Ligand SMILES: [Fe+2]
């Protein structure tokens with residue numbers, strides 16, 4: 001922990017750490033949702049969807065890395081027990097019970113939209129008090145916006161396949 005770095009954030013530092021930990025829970029759940037989704041997905045454009053899901057999984061893990069580094073810098077305790085993922089998550093976990101490609105894409109789009117709101121809130125909360133966390137939230141949000149767009153693009157391609165015949 002950097003003492004001056006923590007001090008800089010002021011009396012809301014524990015609140016910031018709490019937001020970071022909640023987002024950390026989201027990222028791990030998102031990582032697993034993408035990763036397991038990429039293994040089980042079936043249906044048209046399966047290969048392309050699988051590749052996209054794997055890429056997103058890697059991004060979510062990278063986001064977890066960014067968050068945990070910031071939590072430690074601020075002297076916080078990162079989530080140590082996976083049981084806490086479901087307790088702290090903002091966006092929940094949508095088990096891909098139905099492996100059909102469209103269903104998996106829709107579930108992940110919902111997750112991305114929730115992630116965008118979460119980072120938006122983190123940015124609002126940290127804007128004035130913690131420029132470093134603000135920048136991390138912005139960097140992650142950029143990816144989440146891209147993820148949503150990628151997934152919606154795949155849904156569009158799937159829809160367009162109907163017109164091939
Ligand atoms: Fe993420």
Ligand SMILES: [Fe+2]
Nearest residue numbers: 112143144147
């Ligand atoms: Fe994402």
